[in-house]
Amino acid sequence: MKILLTGANGYIGMRLLPMLLELGHEIVCTVRDAQRLSIDKETLSRIDVLEVDFLEDVVSGKIPNDIDAAYFLIHSMSSSTKDFDEMEAITARNFNIYLEGTSVKQVIYLSGIVNDENLSKHLWSRKNVEQILSEGPFKLTVLKAGIIVGSGSSSFEIIRDLCEKLPFMITPKWVLTKTQPIAIRDVMNFLVGVLGNEKTYNESYDIAGPDVLTYKEMLQQYAKARGFKNWIVTVPVMTPKISSYWLYFVTSTSYKLALNLVDSMKIEVVAKDNRLQELLGIRIHSYAEAIDMAFKKIEQNQVVSSWKDSMVSGRFQQDLEKYIQVPKFGILKDEQKRSITDYEAVLENIWSIGGTKGWYYGNWLWKIRGFIDKVSGGVGLRRGRTHPDKLYPGDALDFWRVLLADKKGKRLLLFAEMKLPGEAWLEFKIDDDNVLHQTATFRPRGLRGRLYWYSIVPFHYFIFGGMIRNIAKT
Numbered sequence: 001m002k003i004l005l006t007g008a009n010g011y012i013g014m015r016l017l018p019m020l021l022e023l024g025h026e027i028v029c030t031v032r033d034a035q036r037l038s039i040d041k042e043t044l045s046r047i048d049v050l051e052v053d054f055l056e057d058v059v060s061g062k063i064p065n066d067i068d069a070a071y072f073l074i075h076s077m078s079s080s081t082k083d084f085d086e087m088e089a090i091t092a093r094n095f096n097i098y099l100e101g102t103s104v105k106q107v108i109y110l111s112g113i114v115n116d117e118n119l120s121k122h123l124w125s126r127k128n129v130e131q132i133l134s135e136g137p138f139k140l141t142v143l144k145a146g147i148i149v150g151s152g153s154s155s156f157e158i159i160r161d162l163c164e165k166l167p168f169m170i171t172p173k174w175v176l177t178k179t180q181p182i183a184i185r186d187v188m189n190f191l192v193g194v195l196g197n198e199k200t201y202n203e204s205y206d207i208a209g210p211d212v213l214t215y216k217e218m219l220q221q222y223a224k225a226r227g228f229k230n231w232i233v234t235v236p237v238m239t240p241k242i243s244s245y246w247l248y249f250v251t252s253t254s255y256k257l258a259l260n261l262v263d264s265m266k267i268e269v270v271a272k273d274n275r276l277q278e279l280l281g282i283r284i285h286s287y288a289e290a291i292d293m294a295f296k297k298i299e300q301n302q303v304v305s306s307w308k309d310s311m312v313s314g315r316f317q318q319d320l321e322k323y324i325q326v327p328k329f330g331i332l333k334d335e336q337k338r339s340i341t342d343y344e345a346v347l348e349n350i351w352s353i354g355g356t357k358g359w360y361y362g363n364w365l366w367k368i369r370g371f372i373d374k375v376s377g378g379v380g381l382r383r384g385r386t387h388p389d390k391l392y393p394g395d396a397l398d399f400w401r402v403l404l405a406d407k408k409g410k411r412l413l414l415f416a417e418m419k420l421p422g423e424a425w426l427e428f429k430i431d432d433d434n435v436l437h438q439t440a441t442f443r444p445r446g447l448r449g450r451l452y453w454y455s456i457v458p459f460h461y462f463i464f465g466g467m468i469r470n471i472a473k474t
Contacts, residue, residue, distance in 0.1 A: 001196060002026045002066055004104070006054070006095070007073030009037050009394065011153060012110060012191075015184065016071065019192055021046055028064060030054075036394025054091040058098055067102045069195060072109040072133060075126075085125035092129045096136035104138045106201060108194055110187070111144045113180070113206055113269045120267050130204070139201035141194045143187075143276070146208055146269040147218075149290040150184025151297040152386065154253060161251035161382070163222045168231045172243045174265045175216040175234060180208035183290035186282065193280040200279070206271035211287045215265060218287065225291045249374060252382035323415050324403050326425050326441050332453045334440040334460050336468040343410065343430050345474035348389065350412050350428045351405075353471075354398045355385035361466030365459065366398075369418070373399055378419040400426065422449035428471070438468040 003020060007013040008029035020027055021043070030052040031037055037049060052062055054074060074091050075084075099107070111126040119127065126144075134140050147155045162169065190207050194200040213221070216232055223230040247258040277284060285293070340346050353359060359366045370381030383396045391397070391405040397414060403425075404413040410431075416424035422444040429437045440460070444450045 001068045002028065002064070003195075004028050004030065004063065004067045004070035004099075005073070006030045006052075006071060007075075008049075010073055012187070013071070013073050014038065015188055016073075016191055017047070018043065019188060023192070028067070030063075033394070036392070038392035038394055052098070054094045054098075055087060056094075058094050063098045063102060065102050067099070067104045069106045069108070070099065070104055070138070071191070072107055072129075085121055085128065088125050088129050089132060092132040096133065100137050102137075106141060106196065107133060107136065107138045108141045108143065108191060109133055110191065111142055113144045113146045113208070113271055115206070115270065115272050116267045118267065123267060123269075134202075141197075141200045141202075142204040143190055143194065144204065144206050144271075145182050145187055146179050146271070147181040148184055148187055149181045149209075149287065149294065150187075151294040153184060155181070156291075156294055158247065158251045158253055159218060159222050163219055163226065163230055165250060166230070167228070168233075169219070170233050170235055171216070173234055173236050174243065175219070175232065176214050177265055177268055178212055178214055179218070179269045180212050180271050181218065181287050181290065182207060182209040183285040183293060185290075185293060186284045189282050190276060190280070193282060194276070197280075200276070205276040206273055207276060208271035208274075209284050209287055209290065212270055213287060221287060222291060225288055252380075252384070323423075323425075324413065326413070326427065326439075327443050330443060332442045332444060332450070334457075334464050336438040336464050338436045338438075338468050338472045340430070340434050340436050340472050340474070342474040343434055346430065346436055346472060347407060347410060349471045349473075351391055351407065352389050353412075354400070355388065357388070359463075359467060360470040362463045365463060370399060373418040376419040379417050420449075421445045421452050436468060436472055438464065438471070440464060 003025050005013055005017060005020070005027055008017060009031050013029075017027060017029070017039070027047045028050060029037065029047055030050045032051065032053045034049050034051050037044070048064075050062060052059075072092070072095060074095070075088060109130060111130055112123050114123050114127045116123075130140075130142050133142075149156050149159075186209065187207065190205075216234070219230060219232060244258040247253055251258075276282075349360070367381060374380030374382070379396075379399050381398045383398060385391075385397050386395060391402050391412065393402055393405055395402040395405075396417075399416065399418040400414040401417050402412070403415050404411060406412075411429045412427070414426040416426070418424075420442075422442055424443075425439075425441040427437070427439045427441070429439075431437065442449070442453050444453055
C-alpha cells in the first residue's frame with residue numbers, strides 16, 4: 001500500500017514511519033523542510049520525501065496520484081497562542097485540495113477526545129479539523145486520544161519535570177480535572193490497526209487507557225512508580241496565565257505550548273466508548289505500565305522521537321538551510337584549534353555534547369546562562385537532547401538547534417535559540433591534517449549586540465579554551 005505520511009518529523013510521525021516500513025508499505029513523507037527529517041540514511045533511502053507546507057497555497061502535482069491512504073498528523077497548537085485554530089483549518093482545507101484527483105481511499109486523523117460540552121480552543125480546533133476533513137474526497141477514520149504517555153511525549157516530559165524537581169507542589173485547581181491517559185504504544189497499534197480496515201471507514205473513535213485519573217493522581221502515581229513520595233496542595237487562586245508561567249519555568253515546555261495546555265487541562269477528557277479496542281482486539285496498557293515502558297526506552301537509549309525536537313519547542317521557526325552558511329562579514333568570532341591523534345574518538349566526544357554529558361568545561365556557567373535565558377523568556381537548558389550520541393539536522397540540543405550534523409565530513413554546526421541581541425553559531429570541524437577547529441560566531445544586532453559580546457569575552461577565554469581542550473582528549 002502506498003501511504004502519504006504528513007507530519008513525518010513530528011512526535012507521532014517519527015514513530016509511525018518505521019512501523020509502516022516494517023509492514024512493507026511504500027511511504028511518501030511530507031515535511032516543510034527536508035533538511036530536518038531526523039532519520040538515518042538507511043531509512044531515508046527507503047522513502048520518498050516531499051517538501052510541502054500545507055499553510056501555503058496549493059501547488060498542483062506535488063502529491064503522487066497513486067496514493068492509497070494518508071495519515072493527517074499536522075497541528076499548530078505549539079506555534080501560536082492566538083490563531084493556531086485558523087492555521088489548522090487552512091491546513092486541513094489545503095490537505096483536502098491536495099488529495100483531489102488522487103486515488104486515496106482512506107485518511108486517518110489523530111485528534112483529541114472532545115466529549116465535554118465546553119471545549120477549549122485547542123479541542124474545538126481539533127473538532128473543526130475533523131469536520132473539514134470529513135468533506136474531503138476520501139473515507140475518514142478519526143482516532144481521538146487524550147493525554148499520550150511515552151518517552152519523549154510533551155505530557156510525559158512535563159509530568160516528569162514536575163515530579164522529579166518539585167517534591168512539594170502548590171498547584172492550581174485544574175489538577176483535579178479528570179483525564180484518561182493512553183500509552184504511546186497503544187496509540188501506534190490503533191493507528192496501524194485501522195489502516196485499510198473498511199469497517200473503520202467514516203467512523204470516529206475514542207481511544208484511551210483503562211485508567212480515569214485526575215492530573216493530581218497522575219503526578220502521584222508517577223512518583224510512586226519512581227519510588228518516592230510527593231506532596232501536592234491545591235489552591236483556587238492560580239489564573240491560567242500564572243499556571244502557564246509556572247509550567248514554563250519548572251518544565252522544559254515552551255510558553256506557547258504551556259498556555260494552550262493549561263487552557264485544555266480545565267476540560268474533562270474521558271473516553272465514552274471502547275468500540276475500536278474490541279474491533280481490533282488490542283490490549284491497552286495501564287498508566288503505570290505506560291510509565292514503566294517509557295523509562296525502559298529512556299534507560300536503553302531507545303527514544304525514537306521527542307516533542308523537544310519540534311521547531312516549535314524553540315524560537316527558531318525558519319528553514320534550516322537559510323542559516324547553514326555562517327556569515328563572514330559584520331561578525332565577531334572566537335576561534336580555537338587543537339591537534340588531535342584519534343579523530344574518531346574526538347568525533348564521538350563532539351556528537352555527545354550537551355544534555356546530561358554537558359559542555360566539557362564550566363557546566364555550572366552554562367547552567368547559569370540557561371537560567372538567565374529561561375527567565376528572559378528563552379528556551380533554557382532543560383530541553384537537553386533526545387539521543388546521547390546521535391544528532392540530526394533540526395534536533396534540539398539544550399538551547400541550540402542542530403543545523404548540520406555531517407559525521408562523514410567531520411563537521412557539526414549549531415545555531416543558538418537563546419535570547420540574544422544578535423545571532424550565534426557554534427561550529428566543530430576536524431580537517432584533513434587532524435586539527436580540531438572550534439569556532440563561535442556572533443552577528444550582533446546594533447550597539448547592544450556588540451556590548452553583549454565584549455562583556456562576555458573574559459568568560460569565553462576560559463569556557464571555549466577548556467571546552468576544546470577536553471573535547472580533544474581521547
